[in-house]
Amino acid sequence: MRVLLVTSRIARPILEEVVKDLRNLIDLDVFELRSVPIASLATTKLIASELATYEKSREADLIVIPGLSIGSAKEIQNLIGVRAVKGPKYLGDLPEMLKQLLQGFVFSPDVPADEVMREKLTKYYQTRLGEVLQSRKPLFKLRNVVFTETPPPLNLIYEYLVSEYSSVEHLETKLNELRTLSYEGVVVGCGVECRALDLVGKLLSVSSAHNMLTGIDLIYESVPKEKLRDLLDLSDLILNVSMSNVDLVASYLRTDQAVVAVPSSTGSEDVIKVVETLQDMGFNKILVDTIVRPPTLGFVNSIIELSKIRNRVRYPILFSPANVYELIDVDTPGVIALLIDIGFELGASSVLITESSVKARGASLEASISRELIYRAFLKKSPPVNQGIDLLIIKDKKDLNIPIPVHEGVIERVGGEGQPRLDMRYYVKIYVDKGGKQIVVDVHDRSSNKILKRYVGSKALDLGRTLLRDYEINVDHALYIGYELSKAETALRLGKSYVQDEDLFKRTYH
Numbered sequence: 001m002r003v004l005l006v007t008s009r010i011a012r013p014i015l016e017e018v019v020k021d022l023r024n025l026i027d028l029d030v031f032e033l034r035s036v037p038i039a040s041l042a043t044t045k046l047i048a049s050e051l052a053t054y055e056k057s058r059e060a061d062l063i064v065i066p067g068l069s070i071g072s073a074k075e076i077q078n079l080i081g082v083r084a085v086k087g088p089k090y091l092g093d094l095p096e097m098l099k100q101l102l103q104g105f106v107f108s109p110d111v112p113a114d115e116v117m118r119e120k121l122t123k124y125y126q127t128r129l130g131e132v133l134q135s136r137k138p139l140f141k142l143r144n145v146v147f148t149e150t151p152p153p154l155n156l157i158y159e160y161l162v163s164e165y166s167s168v169e170h171l172e173t174k175l176n177e178l179r180t181l182s183y184e185g186v187v188v189g190c191g192v193e194c195r196a197l198d199l200v201g202k203l204l205s206v207s208s209a210h211n212m213l214t215g216i217d218l219i220y221e222s223v224p225k226e227k228l229r230d231l232l233d234l235s236d237l238i239l240n241v242s243m244s245n246v247d248l249v250a251s252y253l254r255t256d257q258a259v260v261a262v263p264s265s266t267g268s269e270d271v272i273k274v275v276e277t278l279q280d281m282g283f284n285k286i287l288v289d290t291i292v293r294p295p296t297l298g299f300v301n302s303i304i305e306l307s308k309i310r311n312r313v314r315y316p317i318l319f320s321p322a323n324v325y326e327l328i329d330v331d332t333p334g335v336i337a338l339l340i341d342i343g344f345e346l347g348a349s350s351v352l353i354t355e356s357s358v359k360a361r362g363a364s365l366e367a368s369i370s371r372e373l374i375y376r377a378f379l380k381k382s383p384p385v386n387q388g389i390d391l392l393i394i395k396d397k398k399d400l401n402i403p404i405p406v407h408e409g410v411i412e413r414v415g416g417e418g419q420p421r422l423d424m425r426y427y428v429k430i431y432v433d434k435g436g437k438q439i440v441v442d443v444h445d446r447s448s449n450k451i452l453k454r455y456v457g458s459k460a461l462d463l464g465r466t467l468l469r470d471y472e473i474n475v476d477h478a479l480y481i482g483y484e485l486s487k488a489e490t491a492l493r494l495g496k497s498y499v500q501d502e503d504l505f506k507r508t509y510h
Contacts, residue, residue, distance in 0.1 A: 002027040003098070004060035005087070006047055008039045011066070013403055014091050022098050029056060039066030048076040058082060062101075067112030074109045088114040092398035121388035125376050132379070139316060140285045142236045142258050145184045145213045147287070147316045150347040152378065154340075154371055155184040157237075157318075158364055159217060159354040160207075162190045162200060171203050175210050181368035185213025187239060187352065197227050204234040215239060228252055239289070239318075239352075243274055250281050258285035260318050275313060287350060289318040294327040303342065310347040319348035326357050333366045333391040340370035341384065362495050366391060393494065395509075423477040426452070428467075430484050432491050432498040439463060439488045443471060458492065460485035 003026060007015045012032050019028055031054055036042045047065055051057040063084040065073050073084035085107040088097055097105075097113040108116050133153055138146040146153060158178055160171060178186060186207045190200050200216070208214040215237035223231070229252045232238060239260045241249055253259065259278060263270035271288060278286055290309050293302040310317060321339040325332045343351055353367045354360070369391055377384035390397070424446060431440040433456075441455040441463055453470070457463045464482050467473070473481070484500055491498035498504070 001061045001101070002029065002059060003101070004029045004031055004057055004063045004082075005094075006031050006033065006051070006063065006065045008033050008037055008042065008066070010037050010403070010405065011039060011091060015094065018091050018094055019098065022095055026098055026102060028098075029060065031057065040068040040070075042066060042069045044069055044071030044073055044075040048079040051076060051080055064097075064107075064113075067114065072110050077109065085109050086112050088112055088117075090114070090398075093117075118388050121376075122372075125372075125379060128379050129375055139314070140258070142185075142213050142285070143211065147258075147285075148349050149314055149316060150310075151344050151349045152375060153349065154344055154374070155350040156182070156367055156371060157185040157187055157213065157215065157350055157352050158183050159187045159189045159322075159352055160203065161354060161356050162188065162194065162196050162203070166196070166199060166203070168202055168206050171206050175207060175212065178212070178364065179210070181364060183212070183364070183368070184350075185215060185237065187215035187217050187237065189217040189239075189354070194223065197223065197231065201231055201234065204231065208234060208236075213237060232257075237287075241274065241278070243270065243277070246274060246277050246281075250278070250283070253283075255282045256285070258287060259283055260287045260289050262289045262291055271309065272312060275315065286315045287318040288313055288315050289320055289352075292319070292321055292323050294323045299324060303346070306346055306348070316350055317343075317346070317348035318350045318352055319343035319346070320352040322352070322354040322356070322360075325363065326354070326360050329359075331394075332360055332363055333393055336363060336366045337370040337373065337384070337391050340367060341374050344374050344378070420480060421474055421476040423474050426471060426473065426477075428477075428481055428484075430481075430488050430498075430500050432488050434492070434495070437492065439485065439492060441467065441485070443467070458489070460489040 005015060005019070005028060007030060009032055012030065015030065022028065031051065033042055033047065033050055035046055035050065044065065047069060051063070057063065057080050060082050063073070063076055063080065063082050064087040065076065065084060067086050067089040069086070073086055076084035086109065088094055089112045093114045097107070097117065100117060101107070105117070105120065107113050129152065136146070136148050136152065138148055140147055145155060147155065160174060175186065188200055188203045188207065190196065194200070204214055204216060213236050214234065216231055216235040217239040232249070232252050235257065237258045237260065238249065238253065240262050241259045242262050242264045244264055249259070261271055261274040261278060263274070271290060275286055275288060288309055290302060290306045292306070293299050306317065321336070321343065324339055325335045328335065340351060351367065353363055355363045369389060373384045373387055373389050373391070376387040376389065380387070427444050427446050429442045429444065433440055438456045438458055439460070442451045443453050444450065445452050455463055455466060460482070464485050467481065468478060487504050488498050491504055496504060
């Protein structure tokens with residue numbers, strides 16, 4: 001197969017470097033665009049017109065254009081008469097595309113190759129995982145959720161903690177999100193002094209109506225007995241059954257409901273006693289939660305205890321890692337990914353995820369991605385790397401920087417902020433609405449401080465362009481607004497706090 005790679009002048013040295021080891025496997029030719037310096041400025045119409053002047057373009061079996069180019073590669077195919085597809089958005093992914101190409105992978109004229117590979121890999125792994133799950137023998141089922149002694153499957157269960165923000169509408173929104181993340185169930189949690197029992201009942205009814213596995217996590221001693229039966233009756237899964245409440249809870253439960261046995265203390269013997277007591281009462285849908293301790297306060301020992309329990313009981317393990325990622329001042333994505341793997345390797349077939357702190361917001365998404373990453377690694381029998389999915393949010397796995405061209409002219413060293421020219425008519429206040437997932441921009445009259453107009457959107461570029469069309473703003477002020485809007489969009493996408501004129505990141509990697 002002869003493949004013609006289209007690139008820009010600036011990107012060509014990188015392209016040549018990344019494909020050099022593949023030239024002995026595939027016949028590669030490179031065409032450099034003359035009209036634009038970078039690929040993101042190229043349209044497929046422009047690429048087609050330049051390729052029309054290149055005689056060798058019609059000798060190729062396939063033309064690969066930059067993934068960031070604008071338009072459909074069908075324009076090239078129509079003009080040149082050779083099949084054309086989009087390559088990856090970043091050249092670091094080009095070798096993988098070419099390897100997949102040799103294996104018969106079909107790419108798209110409209111969608112960048114890295115996205116096509118991601119979609120196809122996802123379908124491929126879903127098929128393989130489905131085959132593995134079909135062969136697994138379930139210990140029991142709750143609704144349509146299968147519980148096995150060891151993973152896979154690794155069921156994700158979300159604990160919705162009742163707070164001042166809680167409402168049926170709020171839970172509905174979260175349930176819709178959890179369904180897109182393929183969560184198996186939701187548990188309604190209420191604190192030690194839970195006084196919102198009527199709301200808990202409504203929330204349990206809502207989650208049950210969504211045909212998701214429904215659970216409750218209550219400190220039973222604080223709940224009036226007349227209310228307890230009704231709440232437990234709405235639940236498929238009841239958490240935190242220990243020796244201190246097993247008689248009380250069991251008197252209200254049906255044996256077709258599932259219970260989660262927990263220790264009263266930190267030893268494995270205590271939870272074994274709870275399991276044996278539940279068995280004697282006729283329960284056979286039992287999960288075991290050994291309570292994972294926070295870092296420096298017994299985390300390692302609790303993992304050791306969990307391993308002991310796994311070797312002694314045939315019931316599924318419910319792994320609850322929140323005490324770790326909630327109680328360490330470290331960004332959650334990497335911590336959660338490692339914890340999901342620890343639970344998987346220890347044989348836990350269910351994981352309970354909470355988002356009780358500000359920094360843990362997004363943990364439900366991070367756990368879902370982590371599970372997919374671990375599933376793929378399990379199927380490939382490899383480490384969770386190069387699986388077509390990742391949790392790299394701030395750092396990159398590859399150096400994707402474009403080399404700086406040689407410049408013989410004047411270079412001005414710039415330092416300090418300089419003195420901006422104030423706009424005497426207007427000033428702008430920028431906010432991030434996390435709940436609404438929007439950036440809010442208020443244009444104020446400088447003399448009266450009144451808000452003249454409010455703009456709401458999620459894209460900094462769209463907001464900036466609209467603002468500049470509506471108001472005459474000097475260049476210095478426009479540059480400042482663009483800078484702050486970019487910070488606001490970054491904060492919105494990362495779930496960070498945004499305060500105008502404040503640094504977005506406390507630390508950098510300089």
